[in-house]
Amino acid sequence: MHPVPCRVRSVVRELEDTFTLDIEPPESDWGFAPGQFTMLYAFGVGEVPISISGDPNDPSRLVQTIRAVGPVTDALTSVSPGDSVGVRGPYGSAWPTGVAEGGDLLIVTGGIGLAPLRPAIFEILEHRDRYGNVTLMYGARSPSELLFADELQEWRGRFDLDVLITVDHGDQVWRGPVGVVTSLINRASFDPESAVAFVCGPEIMMRFTIQDLERKGITDDRLYVSMERNMKCGIGLCGHCQLGRHFVCKDGPILSCAAMSDTFWTREV
């Protein structure tokens, strides 16, 4: 339960308010599953849950992408190489990459939601032959706010991954799609009878995406979302992150829509 001080190796500014920290893991045999998070502690300021955005096949690096949205994340994104942050975890459930094997896979994400899905993408690309068509659909606010832009470009160059990107607001040089991320679903090639979808982004974006995917014929037991609530302990004790009958920190953050059918559409839970 105690945060382990870990040294920050490097800090990369991804966007105006978003940074990626490369941190020395707490232990030599440290590892994580795609979708899991850690509780990161900015000493003297506070602790927040942050999804791991690195490659699960490289356990020597704990990579976390953080958007500065408050005092703790402001402090975490102000660190320099050589500074220490406190780490607890990894915690939570993982993207069910095994469940998706043998069929088509849709990855739908928006904004900083790409960060929690990035480890799953690494994992899937590492075992690409186990999947049918894999389509990444990513929406951002504007071309200048595309997260991991270089990596997206690299993935677009692959023949075994369809990468569809859209922005809500274009600019003078953007020649790609303009519109919400759900508009990309019509352009993806998948068999709705067997396809699995991983969805991560702002909750309202996930709700609209789920509706569209269900309309396309994907049942809720094959739709997975990454939920976010106010986490404190990270291990299902304090109850701060309760979402209906689930604790997001322990049962989630990755939950199937079937498991959440009683809460996903309920207000104020």
Place this chain on the structure above:
Amino acid sequence: MSEVFDLIVEHPFFAGMTHDQIRIVAETGALVSYHEGQTIFTEGTSALGPLLILDGDVALEMQTPGHGPQVILTLHSGDFLGWSWLYPPYRWTYDAHVHSDTEGIWFDGPKLKNASEVDPALGYELMKRFTEMLVNRMQSIRIQLLDVYSTPR
């Protein structure tokens, strides 16, 4: 049957319509193609009918004084472009520019509406489909207006 009929009979937009109904719609259509960079129409000009994009990408732009042209939406293969032909004053409310070579079918709006008046069952089928398209676009615009990716401070 015509080439237009063959191109639209399997299109999801027309799924559920009878072949006779699709044939009537096809008779109002004409194949067109546009090159990248070409302007299909501009704001304020007469809206004579919808364009079904068979292949290619089209950007809808609005001219905003002081900010230049702003792309508000892009449409792609399988999408219908335009509904200003449905209601007065029958004028486009944005510019449509071709982002990549585009092929499509222009349908004659007045003829479609006339056919719908003569055959209300056909009109209802068309209205259901265009209304669904409108609702989906409105839904998308609502999400865009929410600016869901902005930083929650």
